[in-house]
Structures are given as C-alpha cells and as structure tokens.
Amino acid sequence: MVSVSLRKRLRVSLHRNLIKLGIDTRKLRPDRKTLEKSIFPELVRSDEYHRILFVGCDWYTLHYPTLFRNKEFITMEISPDLAQYGAPNHIIDSCENISECFDANSLDCVILNGVFGFGLNESAAIQKTFHAIHTALRPEGLFVFGWNDLPNTVPLAIGQIEALERFRPYSFPLIHKSIYESESINRHRFHFYQKA
C-alpha cells in the first residue's frame, strides 16, 4: 500500500516536472483561478510592479516564481520545511517580521493570500503584519489580501485590523472592484489596497 506521504511526494514531483512542460494537473477552485489567471497576469503585465513579496508557500505554489520570471519575486514562509517551494530569493520567517526584512517603501506589491486564519491567527501578530506591509510598500504600492470568510478562519474581524485604515481601496484592473468575492466553497475574498 502506498503511504499518504509517498503519494504526496509523487504528486508534488509530478507537478514540478509537468508544470515545466506547461501541463497543469491541479484542480483549481474558482478563487485559485482568479489568483492565477486574472491577478497574476495583470501583475506580470504591469510596469508598476517589479519587486513583489508573496507570503506563504506550499507545493501548489512552487511554480509561481517562474510565472514572475520578469520580476523580482520574493517569497516568505514561516515553515522551514516549505522553503523548498519558495523562490530562489526566499525568506524563512514570520510575516510579522516584514519590517525587519525589508526597508520602508521598498516593495511594489505584497500578496498575503491564505495566511490570515491559516497560521497568522494571533491578534497582535495580525496587527504587526499589516502595519509592516504598509510600511514596506512604496507609496501607491499594491497590497493583495486573500482570506476565507468562514467563522473558523477569521481570527479577527477585518474591520478591527488597524493598519487597513491607512490604505485606500484599489479597484483592480480586469476585476474592476476593490473587493472580489469568489464563488468558492471556502468563501474566499480578495481585497485590493493601495498605500496612500
């Protein structure tokens, strides 16, 4: 019998090799499709965003650095075990410490997707992270915040995240809204903000 961990290793290895040939065997939920087929292409296309930080990595994000090959794409993940899925420029640390890792006004875009409520759960850590993202972004830099609007994955009401008041909502091209509510079962939402 094939163990779960061996099955996962085979699946990841298959994905790693097939994706190089442009073959993607993953079954994408609508929110993941929005991220990869609408949000990412716009970021890649736009001259506005060169230095991009993506927080949280897993096997299904391992090819993201190749999608952003014309950019400076930096990944950050708290778990050392998941560094293997990060970009060549990868930081093993909590996103709470973004201010220690990046100068103020030095990033064009930060993508924090599926981390709030998935490890980033403590109120103080959440507040520190969002303040740090605001500080690290350059003026008019873009913050893409993806989260699941389900009771067990919302550790803090969005309205209580203080640093969000320092951003202005940004209507994302292609989506034409500052908040996109996906039809996925996980009630995933994308909020787009610009540093004021």
Ligand SMILES: C[S@@+](CC[C@H](N)C(=O)[O-])C[C@H]1O[C@@H](n2cnc3c(N)ncnc32)[C@H](O)[C@@H]1O
């Ligand atoms: C559900 S996955 C999301 C991965 C990816 N960002 C995405 O778009 O699917 C959550 C990831 O966030 C990582 N994570 C949780 N808390 C974190 C923190 N404070 N700083 C950095 N990464 C964290 C977890 O280890 C996990 O790999």
